[in-house]
Amino acid sequence: xxxxxxxxxxxxxLAALAWEAHKGGLSGFWDAISSPEAVSAIELTLVASAIVxxxxxxxxxxxxxxxVRDRFHGKGFVNSLIxxxxxxxxxxxxxxxxxxxxxxxxxxxxxxxxxxxxVMALLFVTLPFVVRTVQPVLKELDEEMEDAAASLGANxxxxxxxxxxxxxxxxxxxxxxxxxxxxxxxxxxxxxxSGNLPFKTQVASVFVFSQIESDDVNGAAAxxxxxxxxxxxxxxxxxxxxxxxxxxxxx
Amino acid sequence: xxxxxxxxxxxxxxxxxxxxIPLGMVFYRAFEHGFAPAWDAITSxxxxxxxxxxxxxxxxxxxxxxxxxxxxxxxxxxxxxRGKGILNALVDLPLALSPVVVGxxxxxxxxxxxxxxxxxxxxxxxxxxxxxxLVLATIFVSLPFVVREVVPVLREIGTEQEQAAxxxxxxxxxxxxxxxxxxxxxxxxxxVVLTTARCLGEFGAVSVISGHIAGKTETLTQYVQAxxxxxxxxxxYAASVVLALLSVVTLVAMTAFRRxxxx
Numbered sequence: 001x002x003x004x005x006x007x008x009x010x011x012x013x014l015a016a017l018a019w020e021a022h023k024g025g026l027s028g029f030w031d032a033i034s035s036p037e038a039v040s041a042i043e044l045t046l047v048a049s050a051i052v053x054x055x056x057x058x059x060x061x062x063x064x065x066x067x068v069r070d071r072f073h074g075k076g077f078v079n080s081l082i083x084x085x086x087x088x089x090x091x092x093x094x095x096x097x098x099x100x101x102x103x104x105x106x107x108x109x110x111x112x113x114x115x116x117x118x119v120m121a122l123l124f125v126t127l128p129f130v131v132r133t134v135q136p137v138l139k140e141l142d143e144e145m146e147d148a149a150a151s152l153g154a155n156x157x158x159x160x161x162x163x164x165x166x167x168x169x170x171x172x173x174x175x176x177x178x179x180x181x182x183x184x185x186x187x188x189x190x191x192x193x194s195g196n197l198p199f200k201t202q203v204a205s206v207f208v209f210s211q212i213e214s215d216d217v218n219g220a221a222a223x224x225x226x227x228x229x230x231x232x233x234x235x236x237x238x239x240x241x242x243x244x245x246x247x248x249x250x251x
Numbered sequence: 252x253x254x255x256x257x258x259x260x261x262x263x264x265x266x267x268x269x270x271x272i273p274l275g276m277v278f279y280r281a282f283e284h285g286f287a288p289a290w291d292a293i294t295s296x297x298x299x300x301x302x303x304x305x306x307x308x309x310x311x312x313x314x315x316x317x318x319x320x321x322x323x324x325x326x327x328x329x330x331x332x333r334g335k336g337i338l339n340a341l342v343d344l345p346l347a348l349s350p351v352v353v354g355x356x357x358x359x360x361x362x363x364x365x366x367x368x369x370x371x372x373x374x375x376x377x378x379x380x381x382x383x384x385l386v387l388a389t390i391f392v393s394l395p396f397v398v399r400e401v402v403p404v405l406r407e408i409g410t411e412q413e414q415a416a417x418x419x420x421x422x423x424x425x426x427x428x429x430x431x432x433x434x435x436x437x438x439x440x441x442x443v444v445l446t447t448a449r450c451l452g453e454f455g456a457v458s459v460i461s462g463h464i465a466g467k468t469e470t471l472t473q474y475v476q477a478x479x480x481x482x483x484x485x486x487x488y489a490a491s492v493v494l495a496l497l498s499v500v501t502l503v504a505m506t507a508f509r510r511x512x513x514x
Contacts, residue, residue: 001322002319002322002323002326002338005319005323006323006338006341006342009387009390009391009394010341010344010345010391010394011341012360013353013356013357013359013360013387013391014356016356016359016360016365016366017352017355017356017359019359019366020359059262059265062258062261062262062265063262063265063266065258065262066258066259066262066263070255070258070259072259076506078263078266079506080502080503080505080506081266081270081271081502082266083502083505084270084274084498084502085270086445086448087448087452087498087499087501087502087505088274088452088494088495088498089451089452089453089454089471089472089475089494089498090452090454090455090472091452091454091472091473091475091476091491092277092452092472092475092491092494092495092498095277095475095479095487095488095491096273096274096276096277096491096495097273099273099276099277099279099280099488100272100273100276101273104280106276120269123269124269124270124273127266127269127270156254178346178347181346181347182346182347184349185347185348185349185350185351185352186349187349187350187351187454187455187458188350188454188455188472191476192476192479204349205349205350205351205352205455206351208349208351208352208355209351209455209458209459212351212354212355212358212459217355217358217359217364220355221355221359224349224351224352224355224356227348227349227352228348228352231344231347231348231349232340232344232347234347235340235343235344235347236340238343239336239339239340
């Protein structure tokens with residue numbers, strides 16, 4: 001039953017996608033993903049996603065730290081707020097950012113239709129990933145280890161770098177990988193605020209969408225297969241991080 | 252002490268600038284010309300139809316994915332099958348895959364020139380640009396959540412109680428109903444909340460497959476975009492407020508159920 005459901009919902013549609021992409025042969029596939037517009041969209045997507053992943057690694061870990069180790073009023077509220085980007089429809093997320101940082105911005109910051117807007121939208125939707133993977137690990141982490149390091153004369157920076165950080169690293173990496181994967185495929189939040197200008201702010205998902213709209217299904221399928229491969233590779237990487245983490249737990 | 256405050260205000264400031272203040276602005280924008288235009292925008296026939304369509308699709312997709320999620324989690328944790336790694340990766344795939352790609356895949360399968368398109372046409376079934384397409388796209392993107400919430404709970408509870416029930420003569424169905432299901436129920440509920448949120452908010456996959464027919468195949472998220480593109484910005488913000496309120500309800504439910512799970 002599980003196989004049947006997965007086949008109908010996931011596998012057969014993806015097979016149809018791969019079939020369409022492969023119709024024009026390998027050269028057709030290559031032509032489709034190496035057209036200047038496609039290359040520019042893929043480049044922008046990968047670079048923006050890498051920036052977003054890096055920012056998330058730092059900001060996500062810092063937020064997780066504040067939520068676990070700090071004490072202040074309203075922490076429960078902030079903790080719930082972290083999931084907001086997950087609960088909020090992506091199109092509303094885009095509109096939300098446009099309301100504050102768009103042409104009618106009350107604070108005079110207008111980043112609409114720029115590459116900064118793309119990064120901003122991706123930061124919004126990927127916020128929960130690193131926080132939510134690091135938080136439980138940090139909670140489980142024994143503070144005695146840190147106390148021991150402190151009693152041996154390590155300063156706080158050294159404690160973080162040599163004791164806390166190595167323990168968090170697998171969680172940070174899998175959170176970053178999830179955020180990167182999500183950023184590469186993001187569509188809804190980017191579509192309004194980026195303006196979708198080819199060669200400037202058009203990301204890969206939006207490029208695929210515009211190819212479908214202009215009836216170039218074959219080109220859309222080729223770039224889609226590329227995105228599919230990226231997603232799958234990242235998932236396998238995350239699986240490897242998890243195995244690495246559990247193996248080191250067991251030791 | 253200073254570094255601690257710096258970290259706290261840095262983290263909270265980042266959240267405020269990225270999440271809270273922009274969200275507040277949506278509410279402000281929706282009501283800046285008063286309550287009446289916002290109310291008109293969300294009570295127009297198209298908006299009401301879009302809301303009902305969104306709810307209808309979720310009502311079909313959520314139960315199907317819940318049943319699948321529980322069975323699939325049982326298979327992943329308790330089953331002795333080969334290729335669990337692939338099964339795991341397949342279940343996670345909708346989390347990492349662009350929704351536009353999902354929509355395109357469905358279009359290529361069920362569309363006019365797709366594998367099944369001509370056959371479906373002959374039999375008078377329309378999938379693309381109709382309700383079945385919306386439902387299939389939504390099921391695809393919301394597939395992982397119940398599985399992902401139930402798997403760790405199943406691992407946690409172990410099999411001892413199930414084995415005890417089995418030695419006392421309970422049938423497999425009885426064990427599931429009386430032992431396993433009560434133990435995993437909060438995991439299932441949490442997964443259902445996440446699935447529902449994802450279904451209500453789905454945009455990319457549905458955009459490709461729905462054909463954007465206002466008052467017919469337009470869901471609420473698409474209504475927001477259509478209003479925005481049609482220069483009815485207050486209308487777009489008003490519909491966004493409806494969606495934002497639904498996500499606030501989701502957040503409250505998530506917080507409540509997370510507490511229960513921890514106890």
